[in-house]
Amino acid sequence: MAEKASQSREEVENENGNSISVCGMQFAYPGQHPLFYEFNLNISPGSRCLLLGANGSGKTTLLKIMAGKHMVGGRDVVRVINGSAFHDTQLVCSGDLAYLGGSWSKTVGSAGEIPLQGDFSAEHMIFGVEGTDPVRREKLIDLLDIDLQWRMHKVSDGQRRRVQICMGLLHPFKVLLLDEVTVDLDVVARMDLLEFFKEECDQRGATILYATHIFDGLETWATHLAYIQDGELRRAEKLTEVHELKNSPNLLSVVESWLRSETKNEKKKPTNPPAQNQKTSPFGSSPFMSSRQMAYYR
Numbered sequence: 641m642a643e644k645a646s647q648s649r650e651e652v653e654n655e656n657g658n659s660i661s662v663c664g665m666q667f668a669y670p671g672q673h674p675l676f677y678e679f680n681l682n683i684s685p686g687s688r689c690l691l692l693g694a695n696g697s698g699k700t701t702l703l704k705i706m707a708g709k710h711m712v713g714g715r716d717v718v719r720v721i722n723g724s725a726f727h728d729t730q731l732v733c734s735g736d737l738a739y740l741g742g743s744w745s746k747t748v749g750s751a752g753e754i755p756l757q758g759d760f761s762a763e764h765m766i767f768g769v770e771g772t773d774p775v776r777r778e779k780l781i782d783l784l785d786i787d788l789q790w791r792m793h794k795v796s797d798g799q800r801r802r803v804q805i806c807m808g809l810l811h812p813f814k815v816l817l818l819d820e821v822t823v824d825l826d827v828v829a830r831m832d833l834l835e836f837f838k839e840e841c842d843q844r845g846a847t848i849l850y851a852t853h854i855f856d857g858l859e860t861w862a863t864h865l866a867y868i869q870d871g872e873l874r875r876a877e878k879l880t881e882v883h884e885l886k887n888s889p890n891l892l893s894v895v896e897s898w899l900r901s902e903t904k905n906e907k908k909k910p911t912n913p914p915a916q917n918q919k920t921s922p923f924g925s926s927p928f929m930s931s932r933q934m935a936y937y938r
């Protein structure tokens with residue numbers, strides 16, 4: 641049966657009317673300073689939101705938390721649609737919540753992580769995903785120009801990425817978390833995929849959060865952006881409301897200016913702050929603890 645043309649609001653939003661809500665989240669990798677402290681972010685249904693920030697700012701970690709791969713606090717901290725990303729495994733198993741990341745594997749419901757580099761054909765991989773709509777499958781195979789005879793251990797990075805993306809999109813997701821997966825794709829494949837994502841949001845009310853450093857074509861594609869610096873949310877806006885874009889509608893140069901001003905401010909930080917400013921934390925001490933991180937230890 642062909643997939644539904646659209647989803648009701650109840651199917652794509654939580655009790656606050658958002659597809660994704662992060663409320664008061666704290667997270668630290670073992671033995672490290674907290675990366676996120678009292679972090680909040682709401683993403684509305686149907687958005688195509690860019691997740692932006694420097695290398696190491698926390699984008700991948702945030703996407704993995706939203707995908708339920710890290711536990712953070714109770715059930716109310718990270719809500720995706722109307723469930724808890726970590727606790728409600730049904731969100732991922734049903735395909736409602738999809739995550740496509742950089743590693744060469746694909747999480748397929750209860751089957752867990754499926755490696756994508758063995759001696760398998762593309763056909764074996766794609767047709768091995770159960771419960772999919774054949775029309776959607778054909779559309780994706782065609783869109784991504786996949787040859788079903790490809791052997792996964794002999795294909796190029798871009799070809800392997802196409803198969804991974806195809807498998808990740810077979811179920812009509814309600815929320816899609818994308819961690820720069822278009823990096824290996826050629827321009828045509830990337831632009832076709834972006835167009836497909838746009839249709840998914842416009843026609844089905846799906847929500848996409850997309851972490852990327854490649855800005856080509858995104859000014860007209862994205863509806864929102866969220867910019868994080870060192871685990872802190874600095875901007876969360878509709879693209880049409882980003883005042884810098886009104887002067888120069890070039891996302892690349894706007895984001896470049898934000899990142900460069902970060903670098904300048906970082907350089908101004910003292911390398912050896914006065915001893916009285918240093919706090920003892922369970923994670924050790926660092927001359928670069930932000931006021932947010934300092935607050936965590938008070």
Ligand SMILES: Nc1ncnc2c1ncn2[C@@H]1O[C@H](COP(=O)(O)OP(=O)(O)OP(=O)(O)O)[C@@H](O)[C@H]1O
Nearest residue numbers: 669670672675693694695696697698699700701702
């Ligand atoms: N498994 C891990 N264990 C410990 N620290 C980690 C781990 N993964 C990431 N980090 C640290 O967390 C911080 C955020 O990393 P993250 O990968 O989320 O950043 P990012 O914004 O996705 O970066 P990039 O743009 O380079 O992909 C970095 O300081 C990184 O060193």
